[in-house]
Amino acid sequence: MSAEVSGATDAPGAAGAASRGIFPAELLDRCISCGFCLPACPTYALSKDEKSSPRGRITLMRALETGVLDDDDPTLREESSFCLGCRACEPVCPAGVQYGELLEHWRSSQWQGRRRPPLARVLTNVVVRNWLVRRLGTFRGHARTATVAPQGPHLMLGCFERALFPGVSRAARRLRPELDCPADQGCCGALHAHNGDLELGREMARRLGEQLPGTIVTTAGGCAAHLTGVLGRDRVEEFSEYLVGRSASDGSLSVGELRVDGRRARVALQDSCHLRNGMDVWRQPRELIAAVADHVELPGAARCCGSAGTYSLLRPKDSRRVLAPKLDQIEAAGVDYVVVVNPGCQRQLVGGLRRRRSRVRVLHLTELLAAAQDGGLPRRRLRLPARPRRAQVPADEPAGLAAHLNDRPLPDDPGASGAGRPDAL
């Protein structure tokens, strides 16, 4: 410290600095600017530019908070959107900065009115409506039960997951039939919280918490972390966590084994960022994979795949830049399957591997475990017409299932092969 600059600080609330009240001071004050977050940040890895690092973004947030920069500053707008929100900076942060929450506050301030990306507005407007969320799943045959048991545990269907990957909830219920799963449940609001509407996002989580009393079990890491932030850790269990906990207590999991070409399948996991960085759940999915197959650790398993919620739609080019090294790693790992624990990652990896015509297939953890439990592919799958490209793969191999899953249409890819076919699982 020296006399000439003592008191000169960019920390809000410090002597002389005004505060706009955008960020809770206790969150923004935490950062000590040590820079330990830099190597963990995927966008810093791309840019090598401080402004695209967590530390640099916190400096920008402080400049916004103190009015040094205003809402229309182009760097603020760009960086609030370029950030993936993966929260990889949180576990490596020695000072305990809750970056994910800071980002939510940032976007809620920055992305108001015309500054909000139009596509984000559309998506959040769709899923805020309970009836529309139900409609999304109506023709997709996701799991459902007629009743709502008062104390749960309830399986959460999600908004986009029920429409895009309805097989996930069905597999979850096959593995744990006690999971209650009413179709009349809304979106958890993570989408809103991450896209500039933190208050609505929290309100939706509270509403879901009322619709599904007791323990909420979710197959989506992103939803799990958001619900935890609003409802508390004791109300939420991500599926792998739930499964490991239950099978440890009642020994009920009959796991089976997944085989490919007469050998045990080789399976890698792609972590869900918020599940790992926000909830510290990452051992459980690995443990479950290792129970039914040979688990192969990807070198960058904990690194964001670039899906990052709406990111892959809002910033498709950057999303693919983040994804590219991961696809290289997956292909180099020599695995049969890569397993995901979040629908966003599933969509991202399915799309990425398909573009590369990769032989590696993507499964949600529940789908992998259900296939192992069932001794491979359900019989219904056999009735589907085999396509020439998959002719070499025996139809009763799990690879056939995965190939089918990979060939399903993506929302941004209406002409994709397999469009309109019923789901196999």
Next chain:
Amino acid sequence: MAVRGCDVALDPGVLAELESIVGREHVRHREGEVAPYARDATPLFSSPPDAVVFPARTAEVAAVLRLATAHRIPVVPRGAGSNLCAGTVPLRGGILLVLTRMDRVLEVSADELLVRAEPGATTAAVAEAAAAKGLLFAPDPGSRTVSTVGGNVATCAGGLRGLKYGVTRNYVLGLEVVLPTGEVIRTGGRLWKDVAGYDLTRLLTGSEGTLGVITEVTLALLPMPATASTGVAYFPSLADAGRAVGAVLGSGVVPATLEFLDRTCIGAVEDYARLGLRTDAGALLLFGDDGEPDAVERNLTRMGELCADEGALEVTVAKEVAQSEALLAARRCSLPALSRLDTLTVLEDVTVPRPRLAEMVDRIEAVATRHDLLIGTFGHAGDGNLHPTAVIDVHDPAAAERTHAAFAEIFAAALELDGTITGEHGVGAAKLPYLRDRLGDDQMALTKRIKAAFDPAGILNPGKVGS
């Protein structure tokens, strides 16, 4: 809040020239783009540059410096900005020259035991490249995953292995440096013996970006030790731990690690990392060695015995590598763990002759009490290097004043005990007001003449050493 000696924005002609040198996409000058570069890891110092320039080649660095000298524009070189002396804060604005694009490890030569790298490669990346060939890059600063080797050389970074292995300066064989006037010089080289001329390599090492911009480093490597292990001893007080350190070094063992934490730090680290540390102790001493397994085991046992003889409450030697790593991790996260105690962390870096370590800690405690401050002290017991760390409320200007006063007394105390104001963090802007107390008038004058010889226009990192 910007603190500027002179506040001259760059004129559009200069910006255009910068863009023609490094490419348009590698120059940032908008207010929001430069704001994140106003500070480094040092609290209380903030001043944005006028432009941030990312060169990719030595020739680009040289062209930028020639331009800056011609126009008398300040230039501050920067790596990852993890230094703790405000060494890369552009106090006078101007150009911030960020070297993170030059991040290649160029060569690891197992025959010659050296590595050649560009300045923006991280310390961890260099160490990993060396380890891939079974070699050790010994300097081990706490921020190794973040910090760049260029920054390590510029600050002569220390670390946890200083006692046995020395610090960065002991490993710098050669440098490629661009002078502020644009000439590119190569000092030293791949030679282990070379006394031709002044030792400019040593002069430039630790020069904190005030004499030239480092564009390539050649660093010495060592064979990778076969194994390493760590032990921990708890003492009732730091004075007891200090005696144990003397006993260890007097016994002929030169440990690779000899680190201490005081009571405040033990508590903070335990709260943060949950390692099962004993929080009722007054001091924790980490001791470790590396080398051949039987020698390591022998030295660890011997050190454990000496600690017990000096009144250790408890001595544990790590049984496996993972446990050993966890203990060292505890030391590495001392600063960040302390920082969780409040909102502003001011870390200092005094060094005293080894036998006076406990005395220095007593002085620090007395100063903290007198100024009603929470100051935790940890550091390198083997080097006599202490890191007293004050943790205060950022919203309390009176506490900041008291901290300022307290550290002025701590620096004075260190000098009284024949110590120095900074052991490994550097002078930067943070320690410059105290530098004269350490160097004296004649050395200060000589420092300024050396600076002027390298940098006649005074453009390079003004407001720091030599200015």
